[in-house]
Amino acid sequence: MALKHLMSPLDLSVEELETMMDLADDIRSHPEKYAHVCDGKRLATLFYEPSTRTRLSFEAAMMNLGGTVLGFSSADNSSAAKGESVADTIRVVSCYADIAAIRHPKEGAPLVASMKSLIPVINAGDGGHQHPTQTLTDLLTIRNLKGHFEGLTIGLCGDLKFGRTVHSLITALSRYHNIQFCLISPPELRVPSYVIEELKEKGIPYAEVVRLDEDTMKGLDILYMTRVQKERFFNEEDYIRMKDFYVLDREKLEQAPKDMYIMHPLPRVNEISVEVDDDPRAQYFFQAQCGVYIRSALIMTLLGLAKEN
Amino acid sequence: MLNIGAIKEGFVLDHIKAGKAMTIYHDLRLDKLDCTVAIIKNAQSSKMGRKDIIKVECSIDYLDLDVLGFIDHNITVNVIKDEEIIEKRALKLPSQVVDVIKCHNPRCITSIEQGLHHIFVLTDEKTETYRCKYCEEAARKRD
Ligand SMILES: [Zn+2]
Numbered sequence: 001m002a003l004k005h006l007m008s009p010l011d012l013s014v015e016e017l018e019t020m021m022d023l024a025d026d027i028r029s030h031p032e033k034y035a036h037v038c039d040g041k042r043l044a045t046l047f048y049e050p051s052t053r054t055r056l057s058f059e060a061a062m063m064n065l066g067g068t069v070l071g072f073s074s075a076d077n078s079s080a081a082k083g084e085s086v087a088d089t090i091r092v093v094s095c096y097a098d099i100a101a102i103r104h105p106k107e108g109a110p111l112v113a114s115m116k117s118l119i120p121v122i123n124a125g126d127g128g129h130q131h132p133t134q135t136l137t138d139l140l141t142i143r144n145l146k147g148h149f150e151g152l153t154i155g156l157c158g159d160l161k162f163g164r165t166v167h168s169l170i171t172a173l174s175r176y177h178n179i180q181f182c183l184i185s186p187p188e189l190r191v192p193s194y195v196i197e198e199l200k201e202k203g204i205p206y207a208e209v210v211r212l213d214e215d216t217m218k219g220l221d222i223l224y225m226t227r228v229q230k231e232r233f234f235n236e237e238d239y240i241r242m243k244d245f246y247v248l249d250r251e252k253l254e255q256a257p258k259d260m261y262i263m264h265p266l267p268r269v270n271e272i273s274v275e276v277d278d279d280p281r282a283q284y285f286f287q288a289q290c291g292v293y294i295r296s297a298l299i300m301t302l303l304g305l306a307k308e309n
Numbered sequence: 310m311l312n313i314g315a316i317k318e319g320f321v322l323d324h325i326k327a328g329k330a331m332t333i334y335h336d337l338r339l340d341k342l343d344c345t346v347a348i349i350k351n352a353q354s355s356k357m358g359r360k361d362i363i364k365v366e367c368s369i370d371y372l373d374l375d376v377l378g379f380i381d382h383n384i385t386v387n388v389i390k391d392e393e394i395i396e397k398r399a400l401k402l403p404s405q406v407v408d409v410i411k412c413h414n415p416r417c418i419t420s421i422e423q424g425l426h427h428i429f430v431l432t433d434e435k436t437e438t439y440r441c442k443y444c445e446e447a448a449r450k451r452d
Contacts, residue, residue, distance in 0.1 A: 085422050106418040108443025112425065127416050129444055 005114040005121045006298060009135035009172045021140050023306055024290070024297035031064060034296065037305050038067030044097035045071035046089065046113075047124070048104040053266065054124055054133070057288070058101045061295035070097065087116040094118035099302055102126075120302035128164050133298065134265055135168040137291035138224070142173075144290060145261045145283060146221060149176035153219055155260075157184040157212055157246055158226035158271060160191040165265050166226060167195055174202055181206040184216060186245050188238075189228070212246050214255035223248075223256070225264045225271050249273035253281070263287050319344070319366040320374070321387040321394075327351055329381070330361035336376055336409055339365065375403035379439070402437060405430045410448055417444035 003011060012020065027034050043062040045055050050073055059069045086104065090113040093100055100117065102110045103124040110123035125131040139149075146152060154173060156166050160183055170191075173179050181199065183191055183206060190208060199206050209216050217223065225248060233239040247270055248262065264272055264284040276282050300306045325333060330348045339346050344367040354360040365372065369388055377384050378400040388396040411427050412419045419425050419441070428442040439448040 085424065086418065087422065087424070104418070105416075106421060107414065107416050107445075108418040108441070109422070111443050112418050112422060126418075127444075129416075 007123045008130050009132040020297045024293040028293045036066040038065035041067040042097040043069045044093045044100040046102045047073045048075040050074045057291045060292045086112050090117045136294045140294045141287040141290040151178040152221045153180040155182040155220040155223045159189045159228045160185040161189040162232040163226045183208045217256040220260045250275045315392045316389045322363040323385040325361040327359040378402045379406045412441040414446040
């Protein structure tokens with residue numbers, strides 16, 4: 001595969017993505033086969049802002065392959081605090097590690113790193129811009145749950161305005177046939193117009209609704225819940241009004257189809273009640289697991305260790 | 310019209326919006342070259358009222374004028390060889406522009422990282438949209 005770095009989910013063609021997901025599935029079914037493929041290899045996790053979940057997922061993904069990890073988990077205990085540029089940091093890290101995952105609050109920082117790097121760079125989230133491994137995780141999860149993407153109706157619920165995972169997922173899924181979207185959000189948190197324009201241009205059917213009820217959930221294959229992020233709001237009042245707009249509890253779930261799977265990028269706040277966790281349709285912990293498999297597959301691919309089968 | 314003398318070989322950039330010649334002088338990096346440059350400000354124009362003109366005496370393979378397509382494609386480029394106009398070059402949109410405009414997105418890495426080129430990439434020819442290579446924010450056209 002010609003892929004050198006991963007900056008955006010669209011860096012991968014549909015075929016390349018299929019190959020990578022096949023590898024992720026094989027890692028999941030035969031972990032022992034892959035336990036030493038990265039022996040002697042090092043992953044650097046350069047996290048300029050804390051994101052424990054994503055960092056641990058990357059570290060587990062590397063360790064499952066026999067590799068080791070090093071790095072920092074926030075800017076204040078790193079060279080960045082001393083004013084070192086991203087470009088310089090990656091050049092130095094290129095001497096210590098074989099591959100790097102970078103999270104940075106500024107948009108485009110991982111791209112800057114990839115332009116100066118001697119080793120493959122993975123964008124592990126750059127502000128509100130891209131978070132490609134989350135999108136790959138979501139796709140792998142959906143493929144595992146449904147077996148395919150064609151003809152699926154995907155419901156996306158919550159903060160659709162600021163939630164970048166939602167925008168990336170819509171774009172990534174738009175490449176498959178007969179996909180449909182149901183966009184469920186309060187009027188204040190509707191998807192941005194450029195996303196709607198994109199759907200219209202590609203002729204992809206979508207509906208925008210406010211209520212998460214029986215009628216809305218009818219016909220959904222996946223219900224993807226998102227959290228309303230406090231930092232997106234200018235005042236506390238708006239946030240409080242929005243944060244409990246949707247709460248998926250057992251009672252609500254009774255109105256949902258039997259084969260409608262629930263996903264969530266985690267961490268959750270109130271939008272999915274804990275009592276739902278035991279329902280077989282709740283798949284957000286499986287989703288977190290898929291995140292490790294796809295990151296393992298990605299690391300192998302970028303290191304040139306994924307054999308074409 | 311004020312005549313600065315004929316050019317043997319080079320370019321006459323005509324129909325520049327009045328007052329913009331100096332900006333274009335810098336955008337084309339003419340300050341970095343040692344060729345002869347004449348800048349005419351506020352010339353009379355039947356089409357525009359007033360306009361600016363830049364005359365550059367240099368080898369015609371020498372100067373990269375692509376950036377003009379981004380700045381203003383109403384500018385006319387006359388290519389001069391042996392004191393005659395041999396070509397009126399149409400301006401097309403360049404595929405990218407480097408260090409001509411800056412990204413205005415405060416969340417963009419270019420706002421803090423030193424030594425980065427400000428690169429904008431043509432993403433939609435129809436709407437003439439350029440986006441920051443790093444954060445993908447759409448460029449604001451300069452006036
Ligand atoms: Zn930018």
